[in-house]
């Protein structure tokens with residue numbers, strides 16, 4: 096049984112409130128628009144994307160604790176990342192959610208970056224690709240609620256993530272040329288996920304150009 100099930104689940108309302116709070120803060124500091132998937136992309140990139148994460152029952156206590164500590168630290172010190180908010184404190188649940196988010200994003204970005212895959216011209220024409228189709232999703236855990244606005248559906252964290260994914264045009268997902276993490280470019284020529292990675296890429300390109308200049 097996944098720890099996500101006996102875990103005090105993150106509530107959609109809380110997530111929305113937190114996202115609004117962060118976006119209000121962002122509006123004052125940055126002009127950048129917060130997109131639904133941004134916080135999840137940042138969550139997935141908490142640790143190097145090349146590092147494979149086993150399912151929680153096969154993962155070492157050290158890696159589970161590391162993912163948990165990275166989340167705690169980034170949530171406290173980098174609110175602009177908009178990481179998902181949890182009500183529970185079980186490190187295994189945070190780890191497993193991070194693993195599932197990375198698995199899904201990793202599959203989409205691999206397919207998007209595959210030159211053999213072309214976007215169908217017709218919206219309803221499906222692309223069959225086992226990298227995406229074979230992902231085993233956990234059983235959805237949803238519950239109904241009532242608030243001042245009427246009936247609402249409360250989802251578990253994976254459900255909230257998948258809703259954000261569905262609101263995103265995944266054909267725009269790219270893999271960072273420096274750290275391989277999936278990201279949504281803000282400009283068509285953006286090759287890296289964040290300024291730090293852009294700097295590293297620039298330096299690499301400069302070094303390569305210098306080497307080429309010496310060889311000529």
Ligand SMILES: [Zn+2]
Nearest residue numbers: 271274288292
């Ligand atoms: Zn990067």
